[in-house]
Amino acid sequence: MHFTDSDTLVFIGDSITDAGRDRTDPSSLGNGYVNEIARTLNARAATGHKADPAPRIINRGVNGHRIRDLAPRWTTDVLDHRPTHVTVKIGINDTWRRYDRGLLSPVPEFRAALDRLLDLTARHTTARLTVITPFLLPVRPDQHAWFEDLQPRTEAVLRAAADHKARIVRADLVLEQAARHHAAAELAHDxxxxxxxxxxxxxxxxLSTAEAVSPAQGPDGG
Structure with missing residues (x-):
């Protein structure tokens, strides 16, 4: 996929998307993957190739948010921007809060909430949807127990994405593979x-997923 300056890419989710963005500056992209994507697309635009003018990129990640926090702000943070591409990264806090605060986010309810948001986007925009899977690279022994909650939640994300013909970015697999060559803390400090x-x-x-010819066809990303 080639993006143009008529495209608006909205990224929404938790702190991994937020990445320290300045909430007082609507154009702030933070210091994470959204900013890295913007840098790459802007660099391509700077080469002068007419096929790749830079799109507008909007970061609406919010630190600490779970799936329940996205719905109240979906209209203002997503739909009102008339996006041509929407990327959602959510789920790890729904798992984390179970273990550090005892706050439950049952997977069926999580899946239903994500379904509603993806469906709402499809009904009110023509945006292409992308979903990034949650991930965990344990750096403490107690974090291994989180997979009991995270694994079915990740499967729910994959199935919701497939049902809505969203592209799937398997961040969990990408980082798991990288962890074969790097210590977990080198990839995710906590x-x-x-x-x-x-x-x-x-x-x-x-970027690789966005440039693919067609979106993933099933929950395994294949």
Missing amino acids: GVHPTPLGHRLIADAW
Whole structure:
């Protein structure tokens, strides 16, 4: 896919998307994968190729948000921008809050909420949808237990994406593969929040997925 200056790319989710963006500046992209994607697309535009003028990129990630926090702001943070491409990255806080605060986010309810947001986007825009899977690279022994909650949640994300013909960025697999060559903390210092290297890998995976000929056809990404 070639983006043009008529495209508006909206990224929404939790702190991994937020990545320290300045909430007082609507154009702030933070210091994470969204900014890395923007840098790459802007660099391509700077080469002068007419096929790749830079699109408008909007970051609406919010630190700490779970799926329940997205619905109240979906209209203003997504639909009102009339996006041509919407990327959602959500889920790890729904798991994390179970283990550090005892706040439950049942997977069926999580899946239903994500379905509603993707359906709402499809009904009110012509935007192409992309979903980034949640991920975890345990750096503490207790984090291994989180997979009991995270694995079915990731499967729910994959099925919701497939049902809505969304492109799927398998951040979980990308970082898992990278962890064969890097210590987990080199990719996500606390197991959840990516380092610059981790963000770059997610950005590269997003760009590769966006440039694919067709979206993934099933929950396995195949």
